[in-house]
Amino acid sequence: MAENTNSSASVGNWAPAVLLAWLIPGGGHFLLKRRERGVFLMISVALMFLLGLMMRGALFTPERGDLLTTVIYYGGFVGDVLSGVPYFLAVAFGYSQPDQAGHVHDYGTKFLVAAGLLNLLAIVDAFEIATGKKD
Amino acid sequence: MPKMNLSHFEASLLFALFTSVVLGVITKKTDRERIRHAVQTFAYFVLAIFGLSWLMYLGHG
Numbered sequence: 001m002a003e004n005t006n007s008s009a010s011v012g013n014w015a016p017a018v019l020l021a022w023l024i025p026g027g028g029h030f031l032l033k034r035r036e037r038g039v040f041l042m043i044s045v046a047l048m049f050l051l052g053l054m055m056r057g058a059l060f061t062p063e064r065g066d067l068l069t070t071v072i073y074y075g076g077f078v079g080d081v082l083s084g085v086p087y088f089l090a091v092a093f094g095y096s097q098p099d100q101a102g103h104v105h106d107y108g109t110k111f112l113v114a115a116g117l118l119n120l121l122a123i124v125d126a127f128e129i130a131t132g133k134k135d
Numbered sequence: 136m137p138k139m140n141l142s143h144f145e146a147s148l149l150f151a152l153f154t155s156v157v158l159g160v161i162t163k164k165t166d167r168e169r170i171r172h173a174v175q176t177f178a179y180f181v182l183a184i185f186g187l188s189w190l191m192y193l194g195h196g
Contacts, residue, residue: 040160044153054139107146118157125161135164
């Protein structure tokens with residue numbers, strides 16, 4: 001099997017960008033000198049998370065139960081955490097909202113998870129830029 | 136923090152907007168292609184919102 005000798009694929013090259021992209025939405029793109037794209041990613045993810053909070057969405061916590069419950073709660077938790085610093089700030093400032101009925105709360109919960117999933121796309125994009133797979 | 140009350144339509148549009156922007160930014164190579172892709176994705180979202188809304192309305196009876 002051919003060994004990957006591309007120096008840009010070494011962990012030291014992409015790890016800082018990926019870590020920063022996770023913690024600060026758009027941060028990885030800033031580090032990689034893609035400022036305009038970083039600004040759009042930052043605004044989109046941050047606003048989506050903020051709107052989720054303003055709609056009083058619930059943040060997931062890992063919870064075990066039947067298969068569906070486990071998948072939803074662990075998946076939701078991972079989605080929330082992927083937002084990075086906004087998630088940690090919300091938790092640190094004591095944001096806690098019970099999961100309750102109502103379409104606004106429900107949208108809020110989805111916005112919070114979707115913000116993290118959009119940030120995941122940004123993280124992957126930062127990784128591909130850092131490893132030279134895309135410009 | 137003020138509480139926000141949005142209708143299904145408003146929340147769906149905001150969701151579509153942010154998702155389209157991110158998909159536009161990360162998928163294409165030139166700025167022109169990115170804008171085009173973002174607008175196209177947003178248009179598909181809106182189309183799907185209207186289509187599914189009518190489907191649910193008519194299906195509800």
